[in-house]
Amino acid sequence: xxxxxxxxxxxxxxxxxxxxxxxxxxxxxxxxxxxxxxxxxxxxxxxxxxxxxxxxxxxxxxxxxxxxxxxxxxxxxxxxxxxxxxxxxxxxxxxxxxxxxxxxxxxxxxxxxxxxxxxxxxxxxxxxxxxxxxxxxx
Numbered sequence: 001x002x003x004x005x006x007x008x009x010x011x012x013x014x015x016x017x018x019x020x021x022x023x024x025x026x027x028x029x030x031x032x033x034x035x036x037x038x039x040x041x042x043x044x045x046x047x048x049x050x051x052x053x054x055x056x057x058x059x060x061x062x063x064x065x066x067x068x069x070x071x072x073x074x075x076x077x078x079x080x081x082x083x084x085x086x087x088x089x090x091x092x093x094x095x096x097x098x099x100x101x102x103x104x105x106x107x108x109x110x111x112x113x114x115x116x117x118x119x120x121x122x123x124x125x126x127x128x129x130x131x132x133x134x135x136x137x138x
Contacts, residue, residue: 043068
Protein backbone atom coordinates (compact mmCIF):
# COMPACT_ATOMS: atom_id res chain seq x y z
CA UNK A 1 0.00 0.00 0.00
CA UNK A 2 1.26 3.46 -0.85
CA UNK A 3 0.34 6.72 0.92
CA UNK A 4 1.27 10.07 -0.61
CA UNK A 5 2.18 13.02 1.62
CA UNK A 6 3.05 16.25 -0.27
CA UNK A 7 5.67 18.35 1.55
CA UNK A 8 7.16 21.47 -0.09
CA UNK A 9 6.75 20.11 -3.62
CA UNK A 10 8.35 16.79 -2.68
CA UNK A 11 6.16 13.71 -2.53
CA UNK A 12 7.11 11.22 0.17
CA UNK A 13 5.51 7.82 -0.26
CA UNK A 14 5.28 5.49 2.70
CA UNK A 15 5.14 1.98 1.28
CA UNK A 16 4.11 -0.97 3.41
CA UNK A 17 4.78 -4.36 1.83
CA UNK A 18 4.70 -7.63 3.76
CA UNK A 19 4.71 -5.64 7.00
CA UNK A 20 7.89 -3.74 6.07
CA UNK A 21 7.85 0.06 5.75
CA UNK A 22 10.01 2.08 3.42
CA UNK A 23 9.89 5.61 2.04
CA UNK A 24 10.19 6.60 -1.62
CA UNK A 25 10.63 10.29 -2.41
CA UNK A 26 10.21 12.13 -5.70
CA UNK A 27 10.02 15.82 -6.58
CA UNK A 28 6.62 16.93 -7.89
CA UNK A 29 8.38 18.18 -11.02
CA UNK A 30 9.40 14.59 -11.94
CA UNK A 31 5.90 13.73 -13.20
CA UNK A 32 3.12 15.47 -15.11
CA UNK A 33 0.18 13.61 -13.60
CA UNK A 34 -0.85 10.46 -11.77
CA UNK A 35 -2.14 7.41 -13.62
CA UNK A 36 -5.49 7.68 -11.85
CA UNK A 37 -5.96 11.26 -13.16
CA UNK A 38 -7.63 10.10 -16.41
CA UNK A 39 -5.11 11.89 -18.60
CA UNK A 40 -6.84 11.06 -21.89
CA UNK A 41 -6.55 14.27 -23.86
CA UNK A 42 -8.46 14.44 -27.12
CA UNK A 43 -5.56 14.41 -29.57
CA UNK A 44 -5.90 14.95 -33.29
CA UNK A 45 -5.19 11.91 -35.43
CA UNK A 46 -1.41 11.47 -35.56
CA UNK A 47 -0.76 14.03 -32.80
CA UNK A 48 1.62 12.71 -30.16
CA UNK A 49 2.30 13.77 -26.59
CA UNK A 50 4.90 12.39 -24.15
CA UNK A 51 3.79 12.51 -20.52
CA UNK A 52 5.63 11.40 -17.36
CA UNK A 53 3.07 9.49 -15.31
CA UNK A 54 3.22 8.57 -11.63
CA UNK A 55 1.61 5.22 -10.81
CA UNK A 56 0.60 5.42 -7.13
CA UNK A 57 0.00 1.65 -7.00
CA UNK A 58 3.65 0.85 -7.80
CA UNK A 59 5.33 4.17 -6.84
CA UNK A 60 7.00 4.42 -10.22
CA UNK A 61 7.23 7.14 -12.86
CA UNK A 62 7.20 6.13 -16.50
CA UNK A 63 7.13 8.07 -19.72
CA UNK A 64 3.97 7.32 -21.68
CA UNK A 65 3.46 8.22 -25.29
CA UNK A 66 -0.13 9.23 -26.11
CA UNK A 67 -1.01 9.20 -29.81
CA UNK A 68 -4.31 10.36 -31.28
CA UNK A 69 -5.76 7.72 -33.61
CA UNK A 70 -8.87 9.60 -34.74
CA UNK A 71 -12.52 8.92 -34.04
CA UNK A 72 -14.49 5.73 -34.40
CA UNK A 73 -18.09 4.58 -33.98
CA UNK A 74 -18.52 2.10 -31.15
CA UNK A 75 -21.64 0.03 -30.52
CA UNK A 76 -22.67 0.06 -26.85
CA UNK A 77 -25.84 -1.93 -26.36
CA UNK A 78 -28.19 -0.66 -29.06
CA UNK A 79 -26.46 2.71 -29.43
CA UNK A 80 -23.73 3.81 -31.79
CA UNK A 81 -21.44 6.30 -30.09
CA UNK A 82 -18.75 8.38 -31.77
CA UNK A 83 -15.60 8.01 -29.66
CA UNK A 84 -12.21 9.63 -29.62
CA UNK A 85 -9.49 6.99 -29.83
CA UNK A 86 -6.00 7.09 -28.46
CA UNK A 87 -3.02 4.74 -28.35
CA UNK A 88 -0.86 4.70 -25.21
CA UNK A 89 2.60 3.17 -25.11
CA UNK A 90 5.03 2.75 -22.23
CA UNK A 91 7.63 0.09 -21.43
CA UNK A 92 5.99 -3.34 -21.69
CA UNK A 93 2.52 -1.95 -22.37
CA UNK A 94 0.47 -0.95 -25.41
CA UNK A 95 -3.13 0.24 -25.00
CA UNK A 96 -5.85 1.52 -27.29
CA UNK A 97 -8.79 3.36 -25.76
CA UNK A 98 -12.15 4.49 -27.08
CA UNK A 99 -13.58 7.29 -24.92
CA UNK A 100 -16.08 10.10 -24.76
CA UNK A 101 -16.00 13.18 -22.57
CA UNK A 102 -18.99 14.74 -20.86
CA UNK A 103 -19.47 17.29 -18.09
CA UNK A 104 -18.06 14.79 -15.57
CA UNK A 105 -14.86 14.11 -17.53
CA UNK A 106 -13.58 11.26 -19.72
CA UNK A 107 -15.39 7.92 -19.84
CA UNK A 108 -13.51 4.95 -21.29
CA UNK A 109 -15.98 2.78 -23.23
CA UNK A 110 -13.44 0.27 -24.53
CA UNK A 111 -9.81 -0.57 -23.86
CA UNK A 112 -7.66 -3.18 -25.57
CA UNK A 113 -4.25 -3.83 -24.12
CA UNK A 114 -1.11 -5.86 -24.47
CA UNK A 115 1.10 -6.14 -21.40
CA UNK A 116 3.84 -8.43 -20.13
CA UNK A 117 1.24 -10.69 -18.50
CA UNK A 118 -0.89 -11.00 -21.68
CA UNK A 119 -3.60 -9.29 -23.67
CA UNK A 120 -7.04 -8.12 -22.59
CA UNK A 121 -10.12 -6.29 -23.81
CA UNK A 122 -12.67 -4.40 -21.70
CA UNK A 123 -15.74 -2.70 -23.10
CA UNK A 124 -19.06 -1.21 -22.09
CA UNK A 125 -21.88 -3.54 -23.16
CA UNK A 126 -24.92 -1.41 -22.36
CA UNK A 127 -26.00 2.04 -21.25
CA UNK A 128 -28.97 3.16 -19.27
CA UNK A 129 -30.62 5.95 -17.34
CA UNK A 130 -31.97 5.98 -13.83
CA UNK A 131 -35.62 6.89 -13.61
CA UNK A 132 -37.10 6.83 -10.10
CA UNK A 133 -34.22 4.55 -8.98
CA UNK A 134 -34.99 2.09 -11.81
CA UNK A 135 -32.45 1.39 -14.55
CA UNK A 136 -33.89 1.94 -18.02
CA UNK A 137 -31.65 0.45 -20.74
CA UNK A 138 -31.15 2.65 -23.77
